Amino acid sequence: MLQNQSCSYNMIPTPHQIIESDPFLCKDSLVATVFPAIPFPAGMVTHPVEGTLVDEVLTIRKQHDRLQAVLEPVIEELTSAYLDPTNSRPWVVASSYGKDSCLLVLAIWKMHERIPLHKQTRKVIVLTSDTLMEHPLMKSYVHLQVNTLNESAALRGFLNLRAVLTKPENRPGKQWRTFAGKVLAHGNVMPTPANPNRWCTGDWKIEPQVQFLKDIVKEYGAYTVFLGTRFEESESRAQSMRKHNPTGAFMFQEHETKWVSHPIATIQESQVWGILLSHTKLPWGVSTIEVEKMYKDAGECPIQVDKADRKGCGTSRNGCILCMMPKDDQMLEYFLTRKEPWAAPILELRKRIRSSLFDVNFRLPVKSFRERYLDWYNPFLHDAEAEKETWKGAKGKVGTKQAYLSRLEEEKAAFAQSTESVCLGGSPVYPDISLARYNLKGRIYLLKNTLYFQRVAGMELVSPEDLHYIKEVWKEECGWVENDEDVTPEDVPHVGALVLRTDFRVNEAETTIPNLDIYSDWDLNEYGESSVWLPWSEEERVAYEKRRHRDLTQKPRIVRMKTVDKGKPTERKVPVPYQVPRGENEEYLRPKTLNPTKGAPKHHLFYVFKDMGGNEEEILSMIRASERKTGDTIPYFWQPGYGHAETLFHWNLVTFVVFRPSIHTYEEASAFVDTFLAAGCEPLPVETPDWDGIYRRLYHGLSPNEAKRKAYVTGENPTHLPKELQSYAGIEQEELYAAHLLWKSKGDKRLMPLSTEESIWLKCHPEEVSSVIEILWKEEPKKARWLFLQGYEPHVVPASIQNQVGLTLELLEIPYLLKREGIAEHRIFETLDAYRTIIDVWSVFGVPTSA
Numbered sequence: 122m123l124q125n126q127s128c129s130y131n132m133i134p135t136p137h138q139i140i141e142s143d144p145f146l147c148k149d150s151l152v153a154t155v156f157p158a159i160p161f162p163a164g165m166v167t168h169p170v171e172g173t174l175v176d177e178v179l180t181i182r183k184q185h186d187r188l189q190a191v192l193e194p195v196i197e198e199l200t201s202a203y204l205d206p207t208n209s210r211p212w213v214v215a216s217s218y219g220k221d222s223c224l225l226v227l228a229i230w231k232m233h234e235r236i237p238l239h240k241q242t243r244k245v246i247v248l249t250s251d252t253l254m255e256h257p258l259m260k261s262y263v264h265l266q267v268n269t270l271n272e273s274a275a276l277r278g279f280l281n282l283r284a285v286l287t288k289p290e291n292r293p294g295k296q297w298r299t300f301a302g303k304v305l306a307h308g309n310v311m312p313t314p315a316n317p318n319r320w321c322t323g324d325w326k327i328e329p330q331v332q333f334l335k336d337i338v339k340e341y342g343a344y345t346v347f348l349g350t351r352f353e354e355s356e357s358r359a360q361s362m363r364k365h366n367p368t369g370a371f372m373f374q375e376h377e378t379k380w381v382s383h384p385i386a387t388i389q390e391s392q393v394w395g396i397l398l399s400h401t402k403l404p405w406g407v408s409t410i411e412v413e414k415m416y417k418d419a420g421e422c423p424i425q426v427d428k429a430d431r432k433g434c435g436t437s438r439n440g441c442i443l444c445m446m447p448k449d450d451q452m453l454e455y456f457l458t459r460k461e462p463w464a465a466p467i468l469e470l471r472k473r474i475r476s477s478l479f480d481v482n483f484r485l486p487v488k489s490f491r492e493r494y495l496d497w498y499n500p501f502l503h504d505a506e507a508e509k510e511t512w513k514g515a516k517g518k519v520g521t522k523q524a525y526l527s528r529l530e531e532e533k534a535a536f537a538q539s540t541e542s543v544c545l546g547g548s549p550v551y552p553d554i555s556l557a558r559y560n561l562k563g564r565i566y567l568l569k570n571t572l573y574f575q576r577v578a579g580m581e582l583v584s585p586e587d588l589h590y591i592k593e594v595w596k597e598e599c600g601w602v603e604n605d606e607d608v609t610p611e612d613v614p615h616v617g618a619l620v621l622r623t624d625f626r627v628n629e630a631e632t633t634i635p636n637l638d639i640y641s642d643w644d645l646n647e648y649g650e651s652s653v654w655l656p657w658s659e660e661e662r663v664a665y666e667k668r669r670h671r672d673l674t675q676k677p678r679i680v681r682m683k684t685v686d687k688g689k690p691t692e693r694k695v696p697v698p699y700q701v702p703r704g705e706n707e708e709y710l711r712p713k714t715l716n717p718t719k720g721a722p723k724h725h726l727f728y729v730f731k732d733m734g735g736n737e738e739e740i741l742s743m744i745r746a747s748e749r750k751t752g753d754t755i756p757y758f759w760q761p762g763y764g765h766a767e768t769l770f771h772w773n774l775v776t777f778v779v780f781r782p783s784i785h786t787y788e789e790a791s792a793f794v795d796t797f798l799a800a801g802c803e804p805l806p807v808e809t810p811d812w813d814g815i816y817r818r819l820y821h822g823l824s825p826n827e828a829k830r831k832a833y834v835t836g837e838n839p840t841h842l843p844k845e846l847q848s849y850a851g852i853e854q855e856e857l858y859a860a861h862l863l864w865k866s867k868g869d870k871r872l873m874p875l876s877t878e879e880s881i882w883l884k885c886h887p888e889e890v891s892s893v894i895e896i897l898w899k900e901e902p903k904k905a906r907w908l909f910l911q912g913y914e915p916h917v918v919p920a921s922i923q924n925q926v927g928l929t930l931e932l933l934e935i936p937y938l939l940k941r942e943g944i945a946e947h948r949i950f951e952t953l954d955a956y957r958t959i960i961d962v963w964s965v966f967g968v969p970t971s972a
Contacts, residue, residue, distance in 0.1 A: 188396045192228055195384045198371050199232040202382075203243055210380065211244035211337060214347045215330075216284075218249065218266045221349035223403065223412055224393050225385055226270070229282075229347070230404045238278050244341075247284040248333065252325035254300060254441035256456065257463055257580065262415050266407055273405035287329035291590070292822075298324040300443070301587035305568045306594040308485075308559035311445040313478060321441070338378045345372060345380040351393075352386050362386060442467050445475055463578040470574035473615060474567060479631065480618035481756040482780060483563030484556040485748075487741060560754040561599040564591075565607045572610035593818050600749040617716070619726070619780050625758055627715070627726065634780070635718035639726045722782070727790035729777045731798070740775060747801030755779060755797055812841045825850045832857060833893050836864020858882075859889040860897075866914040867937075875914060887919035894922055912936040 203212075214229060216222035226247055233241060247270060249263060267284040274282045291297040296307060303309045303324060312319045337344045352359040362383060366373045372382040385393075402408050442453065450471060456464035477483045559567065568583070568591065575582045583591075588608060595601035617634030621627060627639060712725075733740055748754050756778040779790040820828050828850040832842060839857045847857065862879050875883075883890055894908070901907040905926035908918070915933040923929065 188392060188399055191388060191392050192224075192231075192396055195228045195388075196231050196235070199228060199384060200235055202372060203232060203236065204240065208343075209243060209341070210343050210345050211246060211341050212345050212347060213334065213337065214245065214247045216247050216249050216349070218263055218412070218415075219349075220390075220393050220397060220412060220416065221351060221385065224388070224396060225347060225349040227397070227400075227403060228384060233277075233279050233282060234404075241279060241281055243281060245282045246337075247282075248287065248330060249284065250287045250326045250330055252321075252441060253288060254321075254325065254443060254582075256442050256452075256467075258456075258461075259415065262411060265411065269407050270405045285333065287333050289325050289329055290332070291586075297587075297590055298328065299587065300325075301571075301583045302590060302594075304559075305564060305571065305583065305587075306591040307598070308564050310478060310484070310556075310558065311443065311474065313445045321444075325441075343378040343380070345382060347382050347384060349385055350383050351388060351390075353389055443471050443474060445471075445478065463580055466574040466577040467580070470570060470578075473570045473574075473613075476615045476618050476633065477559075477563060477566065478618075479556065479620045480563075480615075481556065481621055481778065482619055482754070483559055483566065484756075485558055485560050485754060486556070486756055486758070488557040492741070560748070561595065561601060561752050562754065564595065564599075566613055566615070568608060569611040569613050572608070573612050576610055590818070593814065597815075599752070601752070616724075616782060619756075619778075621756070621778065625776070625778065629715055632715055634724050635716045635721035637715040637724045637726055637780075638712040639715070723785075724780065724782060725785055725790075727779045727784070727787050729779050729787070729791050729794045731775050731777065731794060733775050733798075743798065743801045745801075747797050750800040750803065751797060753797065755794065813843050816841075816843055816846055820846060830896055830899075833860035833896055836861045853889075855886065855889045856893055859886060860893045863890065863893060863913060863917065866917050867912045875917075880914070880917065883917040887921065890917065891919045891922055894918075909933070909936055912939070 214222075214226060216226055229245060233245075249267060251260070251263065255263070263286070267286050270284040274280075289298040291299060291302060296302065303320070304311060309320065312321055334344065350358060350362060352362065365375065365381070366383070371384070372380055375381050397403075397409050397412060400409050403412075440452075444450065450468065453464055453468040453471065457468060571582055592601070592603060592608065596603065601607070617637075618632060619627070619634055620631040627637075733743070744757065757775055777794045779793060781793065784790050784793060820831065823831060828846065829852055832850065832852060833856075837857065838861060839854060842852075842857065847854070862875060862883050865879070866875050866883070898904045898907050905928055908922070908926055908928060909932070913933065914937055915930045918933060923933070
């Protein structure tokens, strides 16, 4: 068959080219009308070989017609919806340029070909996301599709059809969302099956598209999203599609501003590939071979009709190059077998990152989630066994023990679902520890390796701008002292991961440190007291050996035992050998060696106990100070808050898990912890904040108007905001001071209220205050509502502003007082509704409809 071969005749078209050139082809007109300028060989139709070519063309034509019949209803539905005069919503076509989304874009393109240009008034946007983490082949393919589609649409006159590629944005004044910002700068850990919170999908893919769609809604009010999902993909996908669209409508409303459509939902996979591969090129110019090639690269065999006969071509994943969800990334290994030059260094970088994921030496011990419950319950302030006794905890919170325990169980369940906890599940104190973000040591390790392997791979995961941002964040979060060594590209091997179980014992299956001797262990008895087994000193071991030798060489002890012999009670002597007491068993005290490796150095692990005094908050504060001062982190945990019956014990017994290649004895480990803690007790030097550097990072990339509004919204202190920034944004000194005092006058700023002098200053400068408020509410459609929700101290709002929106001093006082009581802005109207039976605020104070 010639179907998948190039024709051997010069300038003679292949069967697919003939079909594409004349969709109304018939056998009688084949030679006469198809490509008349091309010299066909004499007798082509009657010659056996050429006759076969003609027959094959006609066979392909029939297949083409059948496939077109599958797509035709979709094109007709799209055309009808596009020309619907009842709405002008723009269309957003979600596309990854895979087979399904390519088919959807193909149908929309053919729809454009049928609609006259003067009627193509509806915006159609083919939306794709670039996470900046795809492999080079996928990145090139997506950029080829986007650029070619835009160029072809412009040439054909489809002026309202365009392709858009969104990327994670590094917004000034916000946490950067790229890999460099999230992982290397702020230390967020990549999602894994043990911690399936896929923040990377949200930050790198979904959030950029959400921001784009918000702009669409702001301009047009609503939009329709077209998805290339199909029922046949999976049972769960089919159930989800039918759940959201039970009537099977071509287009349905999901919420106020969003309509959804699944145009190709009923098309089968074999038909998808058949339609695509019936084209030599997609209508906008990209070869279908490129689509097929990407699936072969991803491991999905494209030309398969029978699912039962499906065989893999490599792997089933084609996504982020540093994804941690699969244990072994077959995608990278597949590219390695293809000898892609970037594959080996990226695969090695992925292994380095994966080995660090659960290494307690690279992670901060306490999550910020846990910090909300420090000293939440103090067992020494009340009867721990009381069921309904009203108690007051260390934080001053009042409630019942029963309510506390109920809330605790709910929070524990939520905590367990959202984290890969490494914690001692004590009660009543919340789970005592869970691995948090990477510490400074872990971030330096990741950055040096990333810089090194990206250079070897010829890729850019960390840009110069990223590196500057990383340094600023390290200084702010970790107290990092800038130096070139920590940010120099270097191949830094990982000595091995120390992984702990939830009871803080070593996870022997996942710990990879070679020749690791565990010299100490710990346990809790029934009263919650620690029982510690430590290695003996040389003197203790010699004394034990002498005693053991004496005991084992003495004659067996003789005891009398009562027995029954032939129904009669009797006594007899029975020798009893010496039994080595628990705790003196040589096998029990001998350190266990994990991962024995010839030629590798010995490593040692110690559990070091320190009685620190103080409550949880004081302990954490002291250790945080030590971490910031030393730039180091030691894994630790504390005990629960109370024991059984009448035995109470405090959480000030802190256990440090010490592993350092240079530490070989318990005494060295204990001294290392003492030095670490002593650093936290030393007063930190008083440093003058680098305001210029801080504001340079917060305001970087903003236009003068954006910078000015941001300074007024945040109420920046005039003495801190650099003069260069004020000059750039055109900020008047008195206006900036007015914005600062307005910000302080809000009801929720009761910890820093306005002084009498400041209130008088605001009242005496109504023009500056009015100018600031007009800048703040410039983009607000409902200015009265906005002003009402700010909760400003009523007397500082100028009369001209009050009259402009129709709000009186009495009405402005309501949100101010509510905010002083701790009610959040978004809850103010909800609170007013709750008190409507007491006073009808709207009628009494005559709030305008616009509010």
